[in-house]
Amino acid sequence: MTDKTIHVTVWNEFLHEKKDSSVAEIYPEGIHEAIAKYLNERSGIETRTATLEEPEHGLTDDVLNSTDVLIWWGHMAHDRVRDDIVEKIHHRITCDGMGLIVLHSAHHSKIFKRLMGTSCSLRWREDGQRERLWVVSPWHPIAEDIGDYFEIEQTEMYGEFFDIPKPDEIVFISWFKGGEVFRSGCCFYRGRGKIFYFRPGHETYPIYHNRMVLRVIENAVRWAAPVERPRTLTIPRAIHARPLEDLK
Amino acid sequence: MTDKTIHVTVWNEFLHEKKDSSVAEIYPEGIHEAIAKYLNERSGIETRTATLEEPEHGLTDDVLNSTDVLIWWGHMAHDRVRDDIVEKIHHRITCDGMGLIVLHSAHHSKIFKRLMGTSCSLRWREDGQRERLWVVSPWHPIAEDIGDYFEIEQTEMYGEFFDIPKPDEIVFISWFKGGEVFRSGCCFYRGRGKIFYFRPGHETYPIYHNRMVLRVIENAVRWAAPVERPRTLTIPRAIHARPLEDLK
Amino acid sequence: MTDKTIHVTVWNEFLHEKKDSSVAEIYPEGIHEAIAKYLNERSGIETRTATLEEPEHGLTDDVLNSTDVLIWWGHMAHDRVRDDIVEKIHHRITCDGMGLIVLHSAHHSKIFKRLMGTSCSLRWREDGQRERLWVVSPWHPIAEDIGDYFEIEQTEMYGEFFDIPKPDEIVFISWFKGGEVFRSGCCFYRGRGKIFYFRPGHETYPIYHNRMVLRVIENAVRWAAPVERPRTLTIPRAIHARPLEDLK
Amino acid sequence: MTDKTIHVTVWNEFLHEKKDSSVAEIYPEGIHEAIAKYLNERSGIETRTATLEEPEHGLTDDVLNSTDVLIWWGHMAHDRVRDDIVEKIHHRITCDGMGLIVLHSAHHSKIFKRLMGTSCSLRWREDGQRERLWVVSPWHPIAEDIGDYFEIEQTEMYGEFFDIPKPDEIVFISWFKGGEVFRSGCCFYRGRGKIFYFRPGHETYPIYHNRMVLRVIENAVRWAAPVERPRTLTIPRAIHARPLEDLK
Numbered sequence: 008m009t010d011k012t013i014h015v016t017v018w019n020e021f022l023h024e025k026k027d028s029s030v031a032e033i034y035p036e037g038i039h040e041a042i043a044k045y046l047n048e049r050s051g052i053e054t055r056t057a058t059l060e061e062p063e064h065g066l067t068d069d070v071l072n073s074t075d076v077l078i079w080w081g082h083m084a085h086d087r088v089r090d091d092i093v094e095k096i097h098h099r100i101t102c103d104g105m106g107l108i109v110l111h112s113a114h115h116s117k118i119f120k121r122l123m124g125t126s127c128s129l130r131w132r133e134d135g136q137r138e139r140l141w142v143v144s145p146w147h148p149i150a151e152d153i154g155d156y157f158e159i160e161q162t163e164m165y166g167e168f169f170d171i172p173k174p175d176e177i178v179f180i181s182w183f184k185g186g187e188v189f190r191s192g193c194c195f196y197r198g199r200g201k202i203f204y205f206r207p208g209h210e211t212y213p214i215y216h217n218r219m220v221l222r223v224i225e226n227a228v229r230w231a232a233p234v235e236r237p238r239t240l241t242i243p244r245a246i247h248a249r250p251l252e253d254l255k
Numbered sequence: 256m257t258d259k260t261i262h263v264t265v266w267n268e269f270l271h272e273k274k275d276s277s278v279a280e281i282y283p284e285g286i287h288e289a290i291a292k293y294l295n296e297r298s299g300i301e302t303r304t305a306t307l308e309e310p311e312h313g314l315t316d317d318v319l320n321s322t323d324v325l326i327w328w329g330h331m332a333h334d335r336v337r338d339d340i341v342e343k344i345h346h347r348i349t350c351d352g353m354g355l356i357v358l359h360s361a362h363h364s365k366i367f368k369r370l371m372g373t374s375c376s377l378r379w380r381e382d383g384q385r386e387r388l389w390v391v392s393p394w395h396p397i398a399e400d401i402g403d404y405f406e407i408e409q410t411e412m413y414g415e416f417f418d419i420p421k422p423d424e425i426v427f428i429s430w431f432k433g434g435e436v437f438r439s440g441c442c443f444y445r446g447r448g449k450i451f452y453f454r455p456g457h458e459t460y461p462i463y464h465n466r467m468v469l470r471v472i473e474n475a476v477r478w479a480a481p482v483e484r485p486r487t488l489t490i491p492r493a494i495h496a497r498p499l500e501d502l503k
Numbered sequence: 504m505t506d507k508t509i510h511v512t513v514w515n516e517f518l519h520e521k522k523d524s525s526v527a528e529i530y531p532e533g534i535h536e537a538i539a540k541y542l543n544e545r546s547g548i549e550t551r552t553a554t555l556e557e558p559e560h561g562l563t564d565d566v567l568n569s570t571d572v573l574i575w576w577g578h579m580a581h582d583r584v585r586d587d588i589v590e591k592i593h594h595r596i597t598c599d600g601m602g603l604i605v606l607h608s609a610h611h612s613k614i615f616k617r618l619m620g621t622s623c624s625l626r627w628r629e630d631g632q633r634e635r636l637w638v639v640s641p642w643h644p645i646a647e648d649i650g651d652y653f654e655i656e657q658t659e660m661y662g663e664f665f666d667i668p669k670p671d672e673i674v675f676i677s678w679f680k681g682g683e684v685f686r687s688g689c690c691f692y693r694g695r696g697k698i699f700y701f702r703p704g705h706e707t708y709p710i711y712h713n714r715m716v717l718r719v720i721e722n723a724v725r726w727a728a729p730v731e732r733p734r735t736l737t738i739p740r741a742i743h744a745r746p747l748e749d750l751k
Numbered sequence: 752m753t754d755k756t757i758h759v760t761v762w763n764e765f766l767h768e769k770k771d772s773s774v775a776e777i778y779p780e781g782i783h784e785a786i787a788k789y790l791n792e793r794s795g796i797e798t799r800t801a802t803l804e805e806p807e808h809g810l811t812d813d814v815l816n817s818t819d820v821l822i823w824w825g826h827m828a829h830d831r832v833r834d835d836i837v838e839k840i841h842h843r844i845t846c847d848g849m850g851l852i853v854l855h856s857a858h859h860s861k862i863f864k865r866l867m868g869t870s871c872s873l874r875w876r877e878d879g880q881r882e883r884l885w886v887v888s889p890w891h892p893i894a895e896d897i898g899d900y901f902e903i904e905q906t907e908m909y910g911e912f913f914d915i916p917k918p919d920e921i922v923f924i925s926w927f928k929g930g931e932v933f934r935s936g937c938c939f940y941r942g943r944g945k946i947f948y949f950r951p952g953h954e955t956y957p958i959y960h961n962r963m964v965l966r967v968i969e970n971a972v973r974w975a976a977p978v979e980r981p982r983t984l985t986i987p988r989a990i991h992a993r994p995l996e997d998l999k
Contacts, residue, residue, distance in 0.1 A: 101373055101418070104890060115493070124372035125349060125445055126491035136502060139995065141663045141684050145943045145983045146848060154981045155664060164498075167637045167676065168651060170349070170446055170490045175421055175920075180663065180676060180684045184996070186499030188637050188676045188684050197373055198418055199889045237898045239889045242418045243374035245363070250412075251434030251883065252928070254384060352642060387747065389911045389932050393695045393735045394600060402733045403912060415885045415924065416899060424671075428911065428924060428932045432748070436885050436924045436932050447641045485650045487641045499635065500680070597869060597914070611989070620868035621845060621941055622987035632998060660994075666845070666942055666986045671917055682995030693869055694914055738914045739870035741859070746908075747930030750880060 013052050013232045016074040017043045018065065020081040021058040023210045030210045038080050038208075041215045042224060049225055059084060066092055071099050076106035076231045078224070079113045082210065086117075093117045101198025102242050106231025108224065111208030114169075119204070122197050123171050129189070130166035136184040138162045138207070140191055149178045149192060149203065149226045157219040163209040165189045171204070179223075181206060192223070198242045199234070203227040261300050261480045264322040265291045266314065268329040269306040271458045278458045286328050286456075289463045290472060297473055307332060314340055319347050324354035324479045326472070327361045330458065334365075341365045349446025350490050354479025356472065359456030362417075367452070370445050371419050377437070378414035384432040386410045386455070388439050397426045397440060397451065397474045405467040411457040413437045419452070427471075429454060440471070446490045447482070451475040509548050509728045512570040513539045514562065516577040517554040519706045526706045534576050534704075537711045538720060545721055555580060562588055567595050572602035572727045574720070575609045578706065582613075589613045597694025598738050602727025604720065607704030610665075615700070618693050619667050625685070626662035632680040634658045634703070636687050645674045645688060645699065645722045653715040659705040661685045667700070675719075677702060688719070694738045695730070699723040757796050757976045760818040761787045762810065764825040765802040767954045774954045782824050782952075785959045786968060793969050803828060810836055815843050820850035820975045822968070823857045826954065830861075837861045845942025846986050850975025852968065855952030858913075863948070866941050867915050873933070874910035880928040882906045882951070884935055893922045893936060893947065893970045901963040907953040909933045915948070925950060936967070942986045943978070947971040 019039035023030040034041050039056040046054040057065025059081075071077075077096065081088070096118050099105040109119045114127045138159045142150045166187030172195070179192035191206035205223060208214045215221065240246050267287035271278040282289050287304040294302040305313025307329075319325075325344065329336070344366050347353040357367045362375045389404045414435030420443070427440035439454035453471060456462045463469065488494050515535035519526040530537050535552040542550040553561025555577075567573075573592065577584070592614050595601040605615045610623045634655045638646045662683030668691070675688035687702035701719060704710045711717065736742050763783035767774040778785050783800040790798040801809025803825075815821075821840065825832070840862050843849040853863045858871045885900045910931030916939070923936035935950035949967060952958045959965065984990050 122372045124370045128489045128491055128493040130489055130494055130496040132496050132498065134498065134502060139682055142983075143663055143665075143686065144669075144940065145664055145980065145986070146940045146945055146978060148978050150980060151978045152980060155984055164496075166496060167639055168487050168489045168641055169639075170487075172420060173423055173444055173640070173672075176669075177673075180686075182678060182682055182684045184498075184500065185502055186635055186678055187496070188635075188678045190639065190676075196421055196888065196890045201890055234890060234892050234895045236889065236894060236896060239416050239418075239886075240899055241376045241378055241416045242889070243376055245376040246378055248378040248380050248412075248414060248435070250380065250382065250432075252432065254382060254433055387930055387932075390735075391911055391913075391934065392692065392917070393732065393738070393912055394692045394697055394730060396730050398732060399730045400732060403736055415887050416889055417887075421888070421920075424917075425921075428934075430926060430930055430932045434883055434926055436926045438887065438924075444640065444642045449642055482642060482644050482647045484641065484646060484648060487638075488651055490641070618868045620866045624985045624987055624989040626985055626990055626992040628992050628994065630994065630998060660992075662992060664983050664985045666983075668916060669919055669940055680994075680996065681998055683992070692917055735912050735914075737872045737874055737912045739872055741872040742874055744874040744876050744908075744910060744931070746876065746878065746928075748928065750878060750929055 013228060014073055014075045015046055015052055015054040015078060015228055016057055016070060017054060017078045018057045018080065020084050021060065022084055023082065033213050034210070034215070038210065038215055042078060045221045046225060046228065052228060059087060064088060064092055066096070071095055074105055075233055076108065076228050078108045078110065079116055079118065080110045080208065081116045082112040085115055088117050090117070093121055097121055098243065100200030100202070104199035104233030106200060106233065107202045108227050108231060109202065109204045111206060114204065122195070122202060125172060126170045129169045130187060132164040132185065134164055134185060135161045135212070136164065139182040140179040141182065142178065143180050144176055144178045147176065147178050148230045149223060151226045152222060153219065159207055159214065159217060159220070161212050162207060162214065165206055199239060201231045203231055261476060262321055262323045263294055263300055263302040263326060263476055264305055264318060265302060265326045266305045266312070266328065268332050269308065270332055271330065281461050282458070282463070286458065286463055290326060293469045294473060294476065300476060307335060312336060312340055314344070319343055322353055323481055324356065324476050326356045326358065327364055327366065328358045328456065329364045330360040333363055336365050338365070341369060345369055346491065348448030348450070352447035352481030354448060354481065355450045356475050356479060357450065357452045359454060362452065370443070370450060373420060374418045377417045378435060380412040380433065382412055382433060383409045383460070384412065387430040388427040389430065390426065391428050392424055392426045395424065395426050396478045397471060399474045400470060401467065407455055407462060407465060407468070409460050410455060410462065413454055447487060449479045451479055509724060510569055510571045511542055511548055511550040511574060511724055512553055512566060513550060513574045514553045514560070514576065516580050517556065518580055519578065529709050530706070530711070534706065534711055538574060541717045542721060542724065548724060555583060560584060560588055562592070567591055570601055571729055572604065572724050574604045574606065575612055575614065576606045576704065577612045578608040581611055584613050586613070589617060593617055594739065596696030596698070600695035600729030602696060602729065603698045604723050604727060605698065605700045607702060610700065618691070618698060621668060622666045625665045626683060628660040628681065630660055630681060631657045631708070632660065635678040636675040637678065638674065639676050640672055640674045643672065643674050644726045645719060647722045648718060649715065655703055655710060655713060655716070657708050658703060658710065661702055695735060697727045699727055757972060758817055758819045759790055759796055759798040759822060759972055760814060761798060761800045761822045762824065763800065763802050764828050765804065766828055767826065777957050778954070778959070782954065782959055786822060789965045790969060790972065796972060803831060808832060808836055810840070815839055818849055819977055820852065820972050822852045822854065823860055823862065824854045824952065825860045826856040829859055832861050834861070837865060841865055842987065844944030844946070848943035848977030850944060850977065851946045852971050852975060853946065853948045855950060858948065866939070866946060869916060870914045873913045874931060876908040876929065878908055878929060879905045879956070880908065883926040884923040885926065886922065887924050888920055888922045891920065891922050892974045893967060895970045896966060897963065903951055903958060903961060903964070905956050906951060906958065909950055943983060945975045947975055
């Protein structure tokens with residue numbers, strides 16, 4: 008574990024901010040820039056951004072191959088993300104150990120559904136009411152500096168059943184004023200990669216200006232950074248293996 | 256928990272048995288018939304079969320909709336399985352709770368990879384040596400009547416790293432004479448469905464005549480049968496939900 | 504899986520009902536009899552009861568050795584349960600596979616804390632407000648016949664952080680009107696035994712007359728019944744083992 | 752995540768080395784010093800030692816309260832460890848997040864059994880044959896710099912069934928020449944604490960001079976270090992909590 012810099016790419020669909028003035032008011036440079044600005048101020052993290060309408064969605068081989076942790080926000084244009092780029096991201100995660108942080112409405116992104124193998128559907132309601140996130144894994148690095156719970160005053164509701172595989176770790180469970188609960192911070196391991204789904208983040212609320220939310224994202228970045236190891240020989244292809252013991 | 260009959264469909268690619276006389280000698284009517292014959296002799300189980308070269312691979316809507324547990328064996332022709340039928344199977348599992356038992360080389364089947372979201376690759380070697388399967392979940396219904404371990408005298412080797420998500424339960428871990436280990440009996444929950452991957456089963460050995468192997472498959476059938484519940488509203492589609500509490 | 508009768512023993516501290524007339528009004532014969540009465544009406548289950556103030560707490564060797572599933576309710580007198588009997592119960596669970604269902608305030612019972620290895624502490628408040636239990640494992644036998652959620656109109660609150668090991672399965676997550684969440688239905692596997700913690704059940708509310716609560720307990724009984732297998736040789740004592748392969 | 756020094760205490764029973772010249776030859780200053788020497792050479796780690804026959808086993812309040820990660824080796828004198836000190840260690844782990852690394856025969860130590868709640872028994876044989884440890888969690892920080900597997904040429908055998916709760920993570924599964932397998936690197940989370948059980952380490956072999964074994968211990972130290980957070984209010988005692996929402 009060397010103290011090397013973590014290279015983060017924040018990907019954003021970046022459509023709501025262009026089309027909707029009330030969103031642009033909250034995120035004048037886009038959700039990606041709000042997150043990137045915060046992360047760039049933290050020690051040991053270097054962040055750039057990429058968006059849907061750039062060539063190759065801003066995710067060229069050069070960018071992907073030099074990204075340690077990819078943060079993903081999308082909502083209205085999941086289908087416009089190219090399948091071949093989704094497969095490249097999948098390869099980078101499972102083979103090379105690139106981390107992935109999936110935010111809010113990206114539960115329906117192609118890459119998250121591809122990795123989960125399920126519909127990733129859920130209940131939702133845009134009511135602008137309170138959410139309270141309870142820590143249920145007090146040992147977890149993603150809960151660093153977070154108390155027993157934290158609150159978001161106005162948010163969109165997501166409720167169970169959330170159609171995901173059983174998470175390898177649940178960091179947060181949310182309470183919603185309207186009567187629902189949600190597994191709001193979920194860790195998954197796939198091949199060499201670490202994946203964190205984090206629920207907060209609707210475009211019409213200033214969620215990504217909330218210091219607790221940003222702190223959780225920072226914690227997740229540090230947690231999701233790749234572990235340095237020799238390549239795992241069986242990802243992604245089967246290998247024919249000679250015996251390691253004498254079979255006489 | 257009513258004592259109702261479990262309807263099983265055993266699906267087999269059924270190509271090796273037609274093409275290779277040494278395989279046909281072991282399984283004259285095909286692997287599917289060897290498994291179906293055993294299961295049909297057990298109380299409370301009714302079994303039929305389906306194969307690749309039948310129309311719709313033998314998996315019409317009528318067949319799928321009346322199947323409680325689907326058993327899947329494939330090896331050389333995974334790519335010939337129609338994508339639309341794979342999606343139907345996926346829907347039956349995650350929405351309706353149909354069980355799925357994935358045998359041996361079906362680790363590379365489309366339906367298993369679709370559900371896992373990973374490459375499902377592994378190490379392998381056809382050396383005809385001994386395998387010993389150790390029970391590591393002694394409480395598990397799939398281990399019913401099985402002692403601390405059981406052996407298969409001649410088998411193909413599968414070794415780690417097996418590129419699957421962390422199993423929700425590991426029932427068996429295999430030892431191989433050549434020096435490898437393998438998570439040989441793995442349970443996964445996806446949506447409403449239960450999935451069991453069971454490693455033994457190469458076509459050139461009489462694995463499916465082994466009473467321990469057959470007993471594990473029977474146990475898995477009983478474990479994988481659907482639980483009767485009202486439909487889960489959020490599988491596979493998100494729903495817009497009214498608040499359950501007064502939001503005033 | 505033979506269709507044999509499941510022998511259940513419902514254990515109750517049985518002190519509140521004797522001392523407090525408001526509790527006695529709800530459970531005139533005790534909480535144990537309310538649960539036992541329901542279970543005895545279900546097919547394939549035979550139930551008896553045992554209480555703290557009986558000799559050996561009603562848990563003689565004969566009783567324990569013929570119990571498939573033990574249900575445990577306690578609150579004000581955890582310390583009066585004899586340590587040697589706790590050890591006998593532990594042995595029956597881990598060595599013989601007896602199931603254990605731990606209800607509500609029994610989170611602080613000696614047997615549950617002994618099995619968990621943690622303090623099993625939590626937040627609580629007796630406010631008589633609504634609880635809503637959401638199903639987060641739609642595939643689970645303990646959720647049989649239960650919809651996406653069910654409600655209890657008046658209950659005591661239990662909130663996170665609940666100091667237990669990460670549950671092997673979470674069946675229900677509760678929402679409370681006062682702002683808390685709780686992992687309300689938790690499965691644990693220990694040795695050969697299955698353990699289910701179920702939150703509802705305060706003595707001052709008619710929780711054990713609620714058909715949903717009783718149905719969950721019935722489902723849990725069927726799930727927790729022992730799997731028939733030869734004895735696991737290494738529970739509870741280490742064994743010196745000869746090699747299974749030729750070491751020449 | 753600040754780059755602060757991790758304070759490690761290596762605890763050793765330190766009896767075999769005093770009594771048995773063949774052990775003393777391998778570990779002239781004791782197993783604890785072999786491990787401490789390696790760790791002290793690594794950046795960001797400061798290590799001291801403590802042993803059974805020191806006053807309070809060398810684990811005074813001052814020592815415990817300034818330990819981030821405790822490493823534990825014991826074998827022949829588990830019973831001589833004082834119960835009150837075991838409870839102090841338990842408290843430091845679950846309440847304060849001190850990490851614990853349990854080595855080899857310490858599977859039967861009081862603190863490990865106390866945390867697990869099971870017998871922690873297993874099969875064993877002192878045959879001096881080969882062990883091969885396979886990585887089954889390629890994403891795991893404890894597998895940093897480790898390839899698909901590593902080998903120990905001469906070791907004592909430990910085999911399944913290992914009577915522990917289902918590990919929260921399995922990092923290594925061992926293959927033994929004599930025919931057994933073993934979950935050799937297991938992670939557990941309890942309260943705020945992280946626990947790693949690591950199998951290799953018999954006193955009659957130079958296991959703790961093996962660079963791979965030492966590297967795994969170093970990785971585990973970094974992984975097990977506490978996460979900085981406010982105290983979790985419900986560990987170890989329940990709290991009566993006022994409602995967070997208006998209950999009118």
